[in-house]
Amino acid sequence: MSSFFQWLATLPSLLQVVVILAVFAVVVALILFFIELAPRRGRGYTIMRLVVAIAVPAIIVLVLGVYNDAVWLVPLAAVLGAGLFLLDRRARGGEGSILQLTAFMLPAVLLLAIGLLYPTIKTIIDAFLSNDGSKFVGLANFAYVFSPSNQGVLALINQIVWVIITPILATAIGLLYAVFVDRSRGEKVLKVFVFMPVAISLVGASIIFKFFFDYQQGVQIGVLNQIVVLFGGAPVSWLQTPYVNTALLIIVLIWTQTGFAMVLLSAAIKGIPDEQVEASELDGANAFQRFRNVTIPGIRPTIIVVWVTIAIVSLKVYDVIAATTTGQNDSTVISYQMVRLFQNLPPQNGGSSAEAVILFILILPFLIYNANNIRKQRLGL
Amino acid sequence: MIATDIDPRSARQVEKATRRAETAAFNDSKKRLSSKGATIAAVIIAVIWTIPTFGLLVTSFRQPADITTSGWWTVFTNPNLTISNYVNTLNFNDTETVAQSFLNSIVIVIPATIIPIALALLAAYAFAWIEFRGKNLLFVLVFSLQVVPIQVALVPLLNLFSTGVTIGHWAVFPGLNLNGVDGSFARIWIAHTMFALPLAIFLLHNFIAALPVDIMEAAKIDGASHGQIFFRIVLPLARPAIASFAILQFLWVWNDLLVATIFSSGNNFPITKLLTDLSGTYGQQWYLLSAGTFLAIIPPLIVFFALQRYFVRGLLAGATKG
Numbered sequence: 001m002s003s004f005f006q007w008l009a010t011l012p013s014l015l016q017v018v019v020i021l022a023v024f025a026v027v028v029a030l031i032l033f034f035i036e037l038a039p040r041r042g043r044g045y046t047i048m049r050l051v052v053a054i055a056v057p058a059i060i061v062l063v064l065g066v067y068n069d070a071v072w073l074v075p076l077a078a079v080l081g082a083g084l085f086l087l088d089r090r091a092r093g094g095e096g097s098i099l100q101l102t103a104f105m106l107p108a109v110l111l112l113a114i115g116l117l118y119p120t121i122k123t124i125i126d127a128f129l130s131n132d133g134s135k136f137v138g139l140a141n142f143a144y145v146f147s148p149s150n151q152g153v154l155a156l157i158n159q160i161v162w163v164i165i166t167p168i169l170a171t172a173i174g175l176l177y178a179v180f181v182d183r184s185r186g187e188k189v190l191k192v193f194v195f196m197p198v199a200i201s202l203v204g205a206s207i208i209f210k211f212f213f214d215y216q217q218g219v220q221i222g223v224l225n226q227i228v229v230l231f232g233g234a235p236v237s238w239l240q241t242p243y244v245n246t247a248l249l250i251i252v253l254i255w256t257q258t259g260f261a262m263v264l265l266s267a268a269i270k271g272i273p274d275e276q277v278e279a280s281e282l283d284g285a286n287a288f289q290r291f292r293n294v295t296i297p298g299i300r301p302t303i304i305v306v307w308v309t310i311a312i313v314s315l316k317v318y319d320v321i322a323a324t325t326t327g328q329n330d331s332t333v334i335s336y337q338m339v340r341l342f343q344n345l346p347p348q349n350g351g352s353s354a355e356a357v358i359l360f361i362l363i364l365p366f367l368i369y370n371a372n373n374i375r376k377q378r379l380g381l
Numbered sequence: 382m383i384a385t386d387i388d389p390r391s392a393r394q395v396e397k398a399t400r401r402a403e404t405a406a407f408n409d410s411k412k413r414l415s416s417k418g419a420t421i422a423a424v425i426i427a428v429i430w431t432i433p434t435f436g437l438l439v440t441s442f443r444q445p446a447d448i449t450t451s452g453w454w455t456v457f458t459n460p461n462l463t464i465s466n467y468v469n470t471l472n473f474n475d476t477e478t479v480a481q482s483f484l485n486s487i488v489i490v491i492p493a494t495i496i497p498i499a500l501a502l503l504a505a506y507a508f509a510w511i512e513f514r515g516k517n518l519l520f521v522l523v524f525s526l527q528v529v530p531i532q533v534a535l536v537p538l539l540n541l542f543s544t545g546v547t548i549g550h551w552a553v554f555p556g557l558n559l560n561g562v563d564g565s566f567a568r569i570w571i572a573h574t575m576f577a578l579p580l581a582i583f584l585l586h587n588f589i590a591a592l593p594v595d596i597m598e599a600a601k602i603d604g605a606s607h608g609q610i611f612f613r614i615v616l617p618l619a620r621p622a623i624a625s626f627a628i629l630q631f632l633w634v635w636n637d638l639l640v641a642t643i644f645s646s647g648n649n650f651p652i653t654k655l656l657t658d659l660s661g662t663y664g665q666q667w668y669l670l671s672a673g674t675f676l677a678i679i680p681p682l683i684v685f686f687a688l689q690r691y692f693v694r695g696l697l698a699g700a701t702k703g
Contacts, residue, residue, distance in 0.1 A: 002558045009565035013488040013649075016566060020492050028499055036608035064554050093512075100607060101511055108504035108578055109519075114541070115575025116526045119534035126537070177426050184420035192689075193427035197434070199685035199692075200678055201636030203653045207660055207674045211440065211667060212433045221452050221667075223436060255430070263693055287416075316530050319638040323657045338532050339642065349536065356533045367528045374524050378517050 001063050035103045039096035049099055053085035054078045124360070126353035133349065141354035145341075150351070151332055156358065158246055159333040162253070162317060163362065167310040170254045171303060174261025179291060181262075182269055191266070195259035202256065202319035209252045210324050213238040242330035249320050249331065257313060261306045268302035269295060308366055315363050334359050441466055441671035448667045470672040475659060476648045479673055486635060486651040486677075489566055493573035493634045494627055500574070501581030501626075502619070506611050508582065509590035510597060520586075527579035534576070535643050542568050542644075563647035572644045573634050581626055584698055588622035589615055625695030628688050632681050652677045 008016050034052060037045060057077035066073050088098040130137050146152035177194055181187045197205060214222030215237035225235040239245045272295065280290050296303075321327055321336040332340075338355035341348040439453045442462045456462070471480040507513075508520055545556035559565045592615065600610050638653045645654065656673050663669055685692060 002555065005557055005559060005565060005567040006562060008567065009559070009562050011564075013484060013564065013566070016564075017488055017491050020570065021495060024492070024496055024499070031503070032608060032612065035611070036606060039606060067555055101507055101513055104503045104507035104511065104607075107500045108582060111500065111575050112523065112526060112578050115538060115572070116529060116534050116579070119537035119541070120529055122537035123533050173426070177423060180419045180423035180426070182419075183416050184423045186420075190423050190427050194430050196682070196685070197430070199632055199681040200434075201638070201653055201681070203636070203638050203656050203660075204674050204678050207656065207670050208433045208437045210660065210664075211437050211671070214667075216449070216665070219450060219452070221449060223432065223452075223454075226452055226454075255433070258430075260696060263696060267693075267697055312528060316532065316639075318532070319653075319657075322638060322642075323660050326661060335530070335532055339535075339639070342536055342643075352536055356530070356536070359530050360533050363528060363530055367525055370528055371521055371525045375517070375521050378520065 002065055031103050031107070035100055038100040038103065039094060041095075046095070049088070049096060050082075050085050053081040053088070053099060055081070057081040120360075123353045123356050126349060127357040129350055129353075131346065131349045131351075137350065141350040142358075144348075144351050145337070145354045145358070150337070150341075151327075151330070152337070152355075154330055155332045155334045155337045155355075158331065159315070159335070159359075159362065161246060162250060162314045162333060163311050165250050166253050166257065166314040167307045169250075170257040170310050171261045171265075171307050173254070174258045174306070175265050175303070177258070178262045178266035178269055179295065182266065191262065194262055197256045198259040198263075200256065202253070202317070203323045205252050205256050206249075206320050206323035209248070209255070210239070213248055215240075239325050239331075240329050245325055245329055245331045249324060252320050252324075253314055253317055257310045261310065264302055264306050265299060268299035272298040308369065312363065312366055315359060334362070437671045438675060440667055441675050443668075445666075445668035448671075449665070466668045466672040467676070470669050470676065473659075473669060473673075475655060475662070477650065477655070479652065479655060479676065482650055482652040482655040483676060485566075485649050486653070486680075489569050489573070489641075489651050490631055490634045492566075492570045493577070494630045496570065497574045497577035497581050497630065498585075498623060498627060501578055501585050502616070502623070503611075504578075504582050505585035505589050506607075506615055508586045509592075510610070510615075511607065523579050523582055527583060531576050531639065535639070538572060538575070539568075539643055542571075559646045561647055564649055565646050566649065568644040568646055569641060569651075572640050573637070576640065577630055577633070581630070584626050584629075584695065585619065585622055587698060589619055592618055621691065621694065622698070624688065624691040625698060628684055628692045629695045631684055632692075635681055 008019060011019065038049060055078070057080055058074045061073050061077045084098065084102065089095055091098045126133060127141055128136060128138060130140075144150065146156075174194075181190045184190065200208075211221075212223050213225075214220075215225055215235055220226045220229055220235050224238065228235055236244075238248055276294050276298065277290065280294050285293065316335055317333065318335045318339060321331060321333060322339075325331040327333075327336050327340065334355050338352050338359065341355060342352040436453050439456055440448055442464065443453065443456065443466075444461055444463055445466065447461060451459075471478065471483075473479050477485075504523075508516065541554075542557045543560050545554040557567060559568055596614060597610060600614055605613070635651075636653060637651075638657060641651045641654045642657075645651075650658075652673070656670070656677060659666075659673060660670060
């Protein structure tokens with residue numbers, strides 16, 4: 001596989017796309033072909049299943065590539081495949097059903113295991129090992145991360161401020177806007193203006209706002225400083241001012257997330273039965289009372305979903321810091337520190353993993369909440 | 382034929398007229414409910430929301446000398462516009478030209494959108510319509526992975542790509558050997574595919590599982606196998622869901638910075654990464670940053686405006702079920 005990708009890298013880039021998609025298409029076609037043939041009855045098909053069950057695991061190992069001293073893995077994979085074949089012969093769903101299920105699930109499950117499950121576990125272990133991974137160091141990496149030179153405490157506080165402020169404001173503004181456009185003309189057009197930033201990258205949004213907050217000597221070209229000057233104030237170099245920069249960068253994220261909140265909440269508001277709204281009107285409720293007593297209770301589940309989603313986004317915010325302050329002037333956050341430590345020379349692997357674990361702990365409540373929800377839903381079905 | 386005897390208009394015209402009547406009725410009810418105050422408030426927020434983007438857009442068309450000596454709002458009194466910023470930016474060479482990085486973004490985004498969708502469809506179908514032991518547990522696990530911050534997975538995955546896996550002293554998987562190989566996108570494609578799978582499986586599963594049971598039962602009675610049902614029934618019906626996720630994934634990959642920062646090998650960065658570097662190195666060269674930013678924004682905005690309906694549907698499906 002290594003040599004295939006190295007060969008691929010020598011091709012012109014657009015041709016690479018064609019080749020990789022063609023190879024992928026062949027693999028998927030083979031999988032689908034096997035899925036189709038797997039459950040068929042007859043001696044020929046049984047032999048076919050046996051051959052596939054033994055050959056495919058061996059081929060996968062060979063394609064991934066093994067060194068000479070690990071060739072024993074090939075027969076091992078083949079034996080495991082044969083075991084699956086024997087299991088499949090007694091399958092409850094009929095012969096071939098387990099192999100068929102494996103063909104459906106294996107590619108995705110394998111990639112998830114390699115790409116997310118294994119790295120997550122590895123990172124958690126690495127957080128307690130020395131930088132070269134050779135010995136257990138206990139909590140030393142966490143001590144290192146939180147040592148004054150690494151601004152760990154500051155990064156954590158900033159990160160928590162991001163996670164608390166962003167979802168509250170983005171959801172609140174999104175909700176207000178959804179309520180306003182629901183009662184105004186030209187709703188569709190108005191929605192686009194607030195929704196558009198959702199499609200813009202955080203890097204793009206950061207540069208847009210870096211210009212908005214721009215500070216220079218003499219004539220101001222940034223809108224914010226121009227407003228300050230208009231009111232007779234002295235221009236400020238916003239992004240270099242500690243704490244102010246974090247507040248302003250949070251605005252960038254709010255700017256991109258409000259559209260998301262607005263679209264979801266707007267859909268929820270439209271789902272509130274008309275009778276409820278009309279009934280409250282007949283009862284003489286004014287607009288604010290109607291909002292508080294009819295709209296809010298009607299869309300509470302959506303508000304929670306939006307809030308959680310945006311909180312998760314703001315946990316992972318790396319792009320905004322990277323494209324603006326690069327963590328200078330007390331603006332750094334955990335997710336930025338994590339990459340910075342990793343890119344240090346030599347890489348601070350342990351410290352970087354410790355930052356990732358801190359991030360993971362911050363996200364754990366959301367993860368448990370979400371997993372619980374989905375579990376309930378599936379058991380309820 | 383009978384229909385045309387009764388009503389000389391074509392079915393299409395009738396449909397159009399009906400829709401027009403419905404819209405009119407909707408607008409009537411809307412007019413009754415709409416208030417001037419709400420409209421004004423909405424317009425004010427919309428204007429505030431647009432000013433930052435608009436400012437940089439105007440700037441990207443101004444002469445480089447004008448940009449730093451006067452605010453962009455002066456163009457209304459003193460227009461002096463040019464498109465040369467865009468030409469200069471495309472040819473601007475940092476570690477690579479901006480034009481090259483734009484091409485790199487395209488090369489990255491196409492496979493990184495198509496491959497996870499295909500793999501997720503297979504898994505989503507199995508989750509929805511094949512019974513097996515431990516299905517719910519596996520599904521909750523996949524769903525949980527969706528929230529895991531990719532930061533947690535980055536470094537071990539990179540090590541996996543570069544040094545492989547050793548168990549004891551046996552090198553089981555020797556790695557991809559792509560460190561510093563110019564022109565290779567393999568690591569970014571693979572990383573994006575892996576990170577996309579949880580959400581892809583979840584969204585497509587929700588849609589596929591909601592397909593009517595009757596159709597599936599009927600197909601089974603007619604002797605269709607899982608393979609045929611998947612190919613002939615599920616794939617065509619799931620097209621809207623596929624489109625929704627494709628847009629989400631396209632935007633996610635095109636706009637991504639973190640995965641590109643970690644997994645680029647050699648100097649073939651996508652445009653987001655190059656822009657971030659330019660913003661650090663040439664922070665005050667606004668002719669360059671403004672034009673570069675808008676070049677990077679164009680493809681997602683095209684996708685956004687062309688397929689907005691699917692995009693909204695994707696967001697709704699992704700969030701409301703969670």
